[in-house]
């Protein structure tokens with residue numbers, strides 16, 4: 594067990610330094626606790642007065658809801674936006690805006706029949722909700738972001754390619770015309786880099802690239818290595834700030850590849866062998882974030898169960914204690930508090 598220390602209670606500024614230190618591979622006294630995956634929680638909407646769907650398209654509301662992850666949930670990261678369709682929408686997909694309890698989703702695949710025509714629009718940063726997210730980053734960096742890191746999330750190149758072409762057509766192309774899929778991924782990579790750097794310029798302390806389509810649950814490890822990993826490497830090499838890679842599902846078979854993509858940290862789910870992941874990551878000076886189950890535990894279980902699962906993550910030497918994937922809107926706020934409590938108990942800050 595790590596040594597207890599009261600610094601984190603007394604000084605708000607420590608949260609940002611703590612986060613940066615973890616991503617820089619330095620030892621810290623206190624493990625940060627937060628979320629790097631989408632976390633639009635209904636109770637926080639009620640408390641903050643900023644609800645979806647307005648909080649998905651109004652920068653003030655977005656900042657208000659994200660800020661409540663710190664002010665009300667007591668987490669040490671403010672993560673925004675609350676969905677992963679922003680880049681897809683800006684590149685031409687229609688979205689269903691969702692409701693208070695339902696996240697925006699992709700409704701159309703504009704390049705389904707002509708994937709060879711995908712290009713990054715010259716006015717990308719002015720399209721769709723991108724100006725909203727950039728403005729929210731500016732607002733947050735001058736508010737809660739003074740005390741805790743602001744983290745902007747975006748879809749990764751494989752997710753973006755699946756939005757633009759449709760999952761099935763993309764899967765077929767990966768077998769029939771892998772060189773075309775490489776070219777599509779290249780375009781998506783360009784868009785990810787431009788948008789991610791704009792988020793950092795606007796005040797985000799870090800970006801998280803979430804790429805569910807890159808998961809072994811969706812594509813084989815060989816396809817990942819051949820078609821997706823090079824794109825992720827190029828993204829990491831060209832983002833000018835801290836960067837985190839989140840891939841959903843059981844990623845054990847691609848863990849060594851994820852470590853070699855050039856991200857400061859990886860975010861993983863509870864289905865992954867955490868001991869093995871942390872050993873591999875630390876050998877490569879990559880931090881590991883996770884991996885409390887959002888669906889099984891945070892959403893549905895008692896605070897005692899949240900605490901025991903969180904303590905188990907900490908005992909395994911997790912670098913940032915966090916949900917392993919996106920948090921369900923109906924997740925009880927008391928369960929987010931329980932994660933913070935577990936971290937405090939582990940470090941002797943609270944009984």
Ligand SMILES: [Zn+2]
Nearest residue numbers: 840841918919
């Ligand atoms: Zn996920």
